[in-house]
Amino acid sequence: MDKKALTERDICTKFITPAVTGAGWDSQGQIREEVTFTKGRIIVRGRMHTRGETCRADYVLSHQPNLPLAVIEAKDNSHSIGAGMQQALRYAEMLDVPFAFSSNGDGFLFHDRTGLSDRVETELALDQFPSPALLWDRYQVWKGLKPETVPTVVTPYFDDGSGRDPRYYQTIAINRTIEAVVKGQDRILLVMATGTGKTYTAFQIIWRLWKGKQKKRILFLADRNILVDQTRNNDFKPFGAAMTKITKREIDKSFEIYLSLYQAVTGAEEDKNIYRQFSRDFFDLVVVDECHRGSAAEDSAWRDILDYFSSATHIGLTATPKETRDVSNIDYFGLPVYTYSLRQGIEDGFLAPYKVVRIDFDKDLQGWRPEAGQTDKYGNVIEDRIYNPRDFDRKLVLTQRTELVARKVTEFLQATDPYHKTIIFCEDIDHAERMRQALVNLNAAKVAENRKYIMRITGDELEGKAELDNFINPESRYPVITTTSKLMTTGVDAQTCKLIVLDQRIQSMTEFKQIIGRGTRINEDYDKFWFTIMDFKRASELFADPDFDGDPTQVFEPGPGELPVPPDEPEEPDHPDTPDQPRPSGDPLRPDETGNPRLRYIVDDVEVSVLAERVQYYGADGKLITESLRDYTRKCVRKHYASMDDFLRRWTSAERKKVIMEEMVTQGVLWEALAEEVEKKVGHTLDPFDLVCHVAFDQPPLSRRERADNVRKRDYFTRYGGTARQVLEALLDKYADTGIENVEDIKVLQLDPFTRLGSAVELVKAFGGKDRYLQAIQDLEQQLYG
Structure with a gap:
């Protein structure tokens, strides 16, 4: 047999698998071959999409399914033994496993990441592959696990037989959290981007701790009633009769799993503090969902619950850790045991990428000043000063501005799909209502089909709130367009939302991340792979902030002699208990944030126009493409082809030009969007070859004809x-x-x-x-x- 003539798969079957099973690994439960653990980044091409390459490990070896230990990267025998090591190490880092192997069928190169061995890399013969017991013992030492903690660590996941297993990053989050708990850490923070399955991850953590007898009575806290109900009816359903929801009445202490709305167990009056009916040591685990909100503040009423059950282990879950001078998740929970970011989720293909449509109005960029003595529609003399976006829809309403936003949204939906689920974030409830009216007038035919085509969903209005479930239900066509203020910023699992409109001034990075998170979920059954952000308030400038998708950094007060820390930009008030504060309508008198009356001017006769409009795309590097699409493409192409001759050689030598086009997609070329932009100027359709030659190398473009x-x-x-x-x-x-x-x-x-x-x-x-x-x-x- 000529070993060098064998394929990589032949090498696996004839040499690697026998060597691994010969070392005692169980092929039924401990060995998984060709394990694909990412989905492949979604690459948007104009209105089309494709997926990039997935990450696939040739072998993943586990102590048991929930505890991966090692990866093996195989190569055919024309490669050296260590040729696959760098790829194996990348996968080992991603999967959070300590051992990596590379093999070409002659033997193994073994890399030990634990730091417990004198040699980091060792070459092994085929019959020297380590046994499961050897790697498991070394794993326990690496993790610092004591014998008495192992039964909980090896407790299996809940398995309903559907074949649903935790994704690789969920496995890491679950295992790291459980390891922290069994080692006695009493404050644990877990950071996972919106749409990556925090609640499912929390369920598996609780399930294993509960089944492993590590924790007996658990309290799960959320800040929205819909979140509690979704949790109970979906991910937490397997707890069955052991689970209950706490309400504001006499509690039953016979359950083991308790779900509660923060507001249901805390209040200003002592008799409203239902949680005090439990003894301080009743719960031994408290899980805090969306812990970036009120629980992060030291003087928060929500923090009272955590302080009361201080003997319990506290686990905080958030997509957006809040770190300001006054509010800190890290100060309370400590540094995250694991972070899975929006950028990583998009890169892996588990979250939807986005493109941004920025629309700037003249009055927003230039400001507006009333003429001397000018009055609003109610006859109030408008205070003489320059009004800017900070004032619009709060202190001054330009009716034509609202109508122009509604028109641009309507035009976008008509050009794409008028039934794309859409959320429009407004400044407050009054603004959301005005926006609803403007949209109704522009979409009269659709509203005639169904009055729920457009709905205002805010905290003060029962009819709108009642439609929230229908909006997030993929099978329900209506409502299509929703206007809101604060109610839909968090916890709304809108899997099919394809358009998010920002007509709200957003200063809080936490709130911005939560709003963007409404669109990041993917639903392949309903063709939801990416989404669009339409920004009228320049909120998308926060994408450029280094804090947008970085690890949270705690802000410290400077001590004596220390350098001062620049003050944070003040955030808008965050009222988690009452996310939408209703205000009187139909009258220009409005209370401000302190409850004092203020005058809001309503102006009908000021013309507003579009000054600038541009589309930005999510690039291959995880950042928005802020330069022109032509300049961006030129850089992408010239990064790989130094000259036109280089490109010509590659193009002409390829048996199929489609291969080159797909390669260039992964390098960042957005074919359809580029063609749409260039062809408008040249006046005819172009071949991809001519697009590249024209944009990257300044060649006159020929049409296909x-x-x-x-x-x-x-x-x-x-x-x-x-x-x-x-x-x-x-x-x-x-x-x-x-x-x-x-x-x-x-x-x-x-x-x-x-x-x-x-x-x-x-x-x-x-x-x-x-x-x-x-x-x-x-x-x-x-x-x-x-």
Whole structure:
């Protein structure tokens, strides 16, 4: 047997797997082969999308399914033993496992990340592969696990038989949290981006601690009633009769799992503090969902609950740790045991990427000053000063501005899909109501179909709140467009929301992350792979803030002699208990945040216009593309092709041009968006080849039709006769109409007009067989691009 002639899979089957099983690893439960653990980043192409490469480990070895220990990267025998080590180490880091192996079938290169061995890397013969017991013992030492804690650590996940297993990052979050608990850590913070399954992760943590007898009575706290109900009816359902929801009445202490709304167990009056009916040591675990909100503040009423049950282990869950001078998650919980960020979620393909449509109005950028003595619609004389975005829709309402926002939203939906679920974030309830009215007038036909096409969903209005479940239900078509203020910023699992509109001044990074999180969920069944952010208040500038997707950094007060810390920008008031504060409508008198009356001017006759509009895309580096799409593409192409000759060589040498196009997508080229922008200026459709040559190398672009006509002028077809010539002429027309991809796909012969010339088999035979047909296609491409 020539070992070097074997494929990588043959090497796995004939050499690696026998060596691993021979060392005592159970092929049924401890060995998993070809484990794909990411989904592949979603790459948006205009209105289309594709997925990038997934991460796939050749082998993942586990003590048991919930405790991975090692990865093995295999190569065929033409590679060295260690050729796969760097890839194995990358996967080991991602999967949080201490051991990595590389093999080509001759033996193994073993890398020990624990720091417990004298040698980091050791070459092993095939019959020297470590046993499960050896790696498990070393793992326990690495993690600092004591014998009495192991039974809890090895407690299995809940398995309902559906085949749903925790994703790789959920596994890490669960294991690190459980390890922290069994080692006695009493304050634990877990940071996971919105849409990555925090509640499911919390369930598995609680399940294993509960089943492992580590924790007997658990309190799960959330800040929205809908979150508590969703948790109880969905992820926590397996707890069954052991679980109850606390309400503001006499409590039953016979349960083991308690779910509660913060507001249901705390209040200003002592008799409202239902939690005091429990003894201080009743709960031994308290899990705090969305802990970035009121529980983070030292003087918060919510913190009273945590202080009361201070003997329990406290686990905080958040997508957005809050770190300001006055409020700190880290000060209370400590540094996160694990962070899975929005950027990582998008990179792995578990979260939806986004593009941003920035629309700037003249009055927003230039400000507005009333004329002397000018009055509003109620006859109030408008205070003479310059009004800016800080004032709009709070102290001054420009009615035409509201109508223009509604018009731009309507135009966007009509150009894409008028039934795309949409959330419009407004300054307050009054603004949300005005926005609803403006949208209703612009979408009269849709509202006539169903009055719930547009709904205001705010905390003061029962009818709107009642539609929240329908909005987040993928199977419910209505409501389509919702206007809101604070109610929908957190905890709304809107899986099919494809448009988020920001007409709210946002200063809080925490709130901004929560709002963006409403769109990051993916729902493949409903074609939700990415979403759009339409920004009217320049809130998307926060994307450029280094804190947007970085690790949380605690803010310390300076001590004597220390350098002062610059003060944080003041945040808008955060009222978690009453997310939407209703205000009287129909009258310009409004209370301000302190409850004192203020005058809000309503102005109907001030014209507002669009000054600038641009689209920004989520780039391959995780940042918004803020430069022009042409400049961005030019940089992407020239990073890989130093000259046009380099690009020409790569293009002409490729058997299929589609491969080059897909490569360039992964390098950041957004074909459809680029074509849409460039073709508007040149006035005709362009081949991808001409797009690149024009944008990256300043070449005059030819249309596909011009390229096709140039081929005809050269009498290229004279070397072919009969049916073969007719096929090539039809292929040239197909290229001019639809591009090179269809020409390269042999299945095109099954379509009109080729079917009128004969069957696909007959047409290929006209060239003398498949090989000669494919050669003719390559010759045609040489003529097109030569």
